[in-house]
Amino acid sequence: MNTVAQISLNGAHVVVFGGSTGIGLATAVAVKAKGAAVTLVGRTLAKLEAAASEIGGARAVVADISDRKSVEAVFDGMTRVDHLVITAGGLHFGKLADTDPDQLLVAIHERIAGPLYAIKAVLPLMPPTGSIVLTGGQYSDRPSGNGAAVISAAVRGVEALARSLALELKPIRVNVISPGLIETPLFDSFGAEGRAAIFNQATDTLPGGRAGYPDEVAEAIILLLSNGYMNAEVLHIDGGGRFV
Numbered sequence: 203m204n205t206v207a208q209i210s211l212n213g214a215h216v217v218v219f220g221g222s223t224g225i226g227l228a229t230a231v232a233v234k235a236k237g238a239a240v241t242l243v244g245r246t247l248a249k250l251e252a253a254a255s256e257i258g259g260a261r262a263v264v265a266d267i268s269d270r271k272s273v274e275a276v277f278d279g280m281t282r283v284d285h286l287v288i289t290a291g292g293l294h295f296g297k298l299a300d301t302d303p304d305q306l307l308v309a310i311h312e313r314i315a316g317p318l319y320a321i322k323a324v325l326p327l328m329p330p331t332g333s334i335v336l337t338g339g340q341y342s343d344r345p346s347g348n349g350a351a352v353i354s355a356a357v358r359g360v361e362a363l364a365r366s367l368a369l370e371l372k373p374i375r376v377n378v379i380s381p382g383l384i385e386t387p388l389f390d391s392f393g394a395e396g397r398a399a400i401f402n403q404a405t406d407t408l409p410g411g412r413a414g415y416p417d418e419v420a421e422a423i424i425l426l427l428s429n430g431y432m433n434a435e436v437l438h439i440d441g442g443g444r445f446v
């Protein structure tokens with residue numbers, strides 16, 4: 203008797219918010235390799251089209267996850283979504299004393315409000331074997347005095363949201379992927395030198411002496427999607443980074 207509830211991705215439809223670069227793109231590549239059809243969502247059409255071409259074909263839809271109407275429109279015309287993966291989001295840091303709170307709250311709009319919009323819209327399209335993966339981060343476990351208070355609240359909130367929704371939306375499974383420092387375009391806004399400084403520091407401090415790769419996170423997302431008994435889980439792919 204096979205006692206592993208393996209959910210096949212072959213023939214499934216997977217929607218990836220944030221699928222144009224980094225972890226989302228690596229996930230799209232991985233699910234496509236398993237035989238799934240992929241819809242990529244992001245704010246920049248050119249990036250989405252480049253990603254779709256890189257993975258050998260995907261539907262590309264422009265939407266900002268923090269904008270409810272544009273998120274709802276993503277699902278127009280769809281008849282079935284087997285899995286929803288949300289990796290969309292940027293870096294929104296700032297110390298409260300010198301940052302407009304509305305600017306800091308973008309992290310909450312992207313990490314909490316946006317997933318709520320997307321999950322509500324996708325529910326009528328998702329079969330009981332479906333699943334949802336949200337993205338957290340290590341600021342959930344490791345506070346910082348360097349302007350990360352709101353992003354910390356957001357990623358901790360993502361975990362709480364997923365655990366409660368896993369019970370509320372049963373039997374649809376809801377899990378969180380929590381990446382550590384991963385080499386993606388997320389850090390390009392720091393410029394070449396700033397980016398290098400971040401990753402050089404990682405070499406010095408992380409137990410494995412390096413940052414992670416998007417493919418390593420995507421592999422874990424595949425596990426969350428396809429293992430039918432993984433639910434309400436927060437899966438850390440951080441090289442142990444949350445403890446140093």
Ligand SMILES: NC(=O)c1ccc[n+]([C@@H]2O[C@H](COP(=O)([O-])OP(=O)(O)OC[C@H]3O[C@@H](n4cnc5c(N)ncnc54)[C@H](OP(=O)(O)O)[C@@H]3O)[C@@H](O)[C@H]2O)c1
Nearest residue numbers: 220222223224225244245246266267290291383384386388
């Ligand atoms: N890389 C890391 O070290 C790390 C660590 C912990 C957590 N994370 C989180 O993991 C997620 C993926 O990060 P990544 O490293 O893969 O970053 P990335 O390469 O910059 O990818 C982010 C993706 O999300 C899209 N996106 C950003 N803001 C969006 C919005 N408001 N609405 C819709 N799409 C949006 C981006 O495309 P557009 O810009 O064109 O919209 C892109 O497709 C992010 O939430 C990030 O904060 C990353």
